[in-house]
Amino acid sequence: xxxxxxxxxxxxxxxxxxxxxxxxxxxxxxxxxxxxxxxxxxxxxxxxxxxxxxxxxxxxxxxxxxxxxxxxxxxxxxxxxxxxxxxxxxxxxxxxxxxxxxxxxxxxxxxxxxxxxxxxxxxxxxxxxxxxxxxxxxxxxxxxxxxxx
Numbered sequence: 001x002x003x004x005x006x007x008x009x010x011x012x013x014x015x016x017x018x019x020x021x022x023x024x025x026x027x028x029x030x031x032x033x034x035x036x037x038x039x040x041x042x043x044x045x046x047x048x049x050x051x052x053x054x055x056x057x058x059x060x061x062x063x064x065x066x067x068x069x070x071x072x073x074x075x076x077x078x079x080x081x082x083x084x085x086x087x088x089x090x091x092x093x094x095x096x097x098x099x100x101x102x103x104x105x106x107x108x109x110x111x112x113x114x115x116x117x118x119x120x121x122x123x124x125x126x127x128x129x130x131x132x133x134x135x136x137x138x139x140x141x142x143x144x145x146x147x148x149x
Contacts (some may be wrong), residue, residue, distance in 0.1 A: 007067065008091060008118060015114045016094045022106040040101030047093030051078045054086035060142035067122050074134045076141050084127075084145050088118050115148075123147065 022028075057080065058065045061073040065087075079086040095111040127147075130138045 006058030006134050008088065008122060011117055011121075012091045012094065015091075016098060017104060018099050018110045019095065019107040022110065023102040023104040026106055027102075027104035029105040030103050031105065036100050036103050040097045040099075042095050042102065043097030043100060045097075047090040047097060050079055050083075050086045054090065057125060065109055067126060068129065068135075071129070071133055074130065074136075074137050074141065076145070081145065083149055084142070084147050088123060089116075089148055091118070098139075119147075 039121045057075050057078045061075050063069045063075065083089050086141055092111050092115045095114050099110055106138040127138075127142075
């Protein structure tokens with residue numbers, strides 16, 4: 001298995017840096033205003049909620065939050081009833097909320113780029129690992145719950 005040195009929170013940090021760099025260095029079209037501030041703030045809070053809720057479910061289940069570490073349980077309750085990847089969705093939402101809040105059009109692609117990187121480097125390999133560990137349970141779960149939304 002490929003060793004992943006840069007974990008998702010670090011990719012999130014890279015995304016935040018990219019958003020603020022876009023905002024400062026080359027903002028493109030501006031769309032600042034109260035609606036962007038409130039909307040972006042709501043998206044950030046929703047993303048943080050997903051991160052905290054999903055992390056809490058992993059802790060309660062006694063399984064590792066760090067990708068590709070010891071997986072002891074397939075978590076399918078709580079926010080995992082709506083998305084198979086609430087932590088990654090939460091991080092993407094935080095980036096989207098920040099991109100909306102800064103009001104720079106050039107920052108808007110950053111959450112999409114983050115989502116693509118996370119899907120390729122983490123989600124797909126994690127899904128294979130879970131298929132190997134929990135063949136029937138994970139297959140049934142995938143039929144019921146979407147990868148992102």
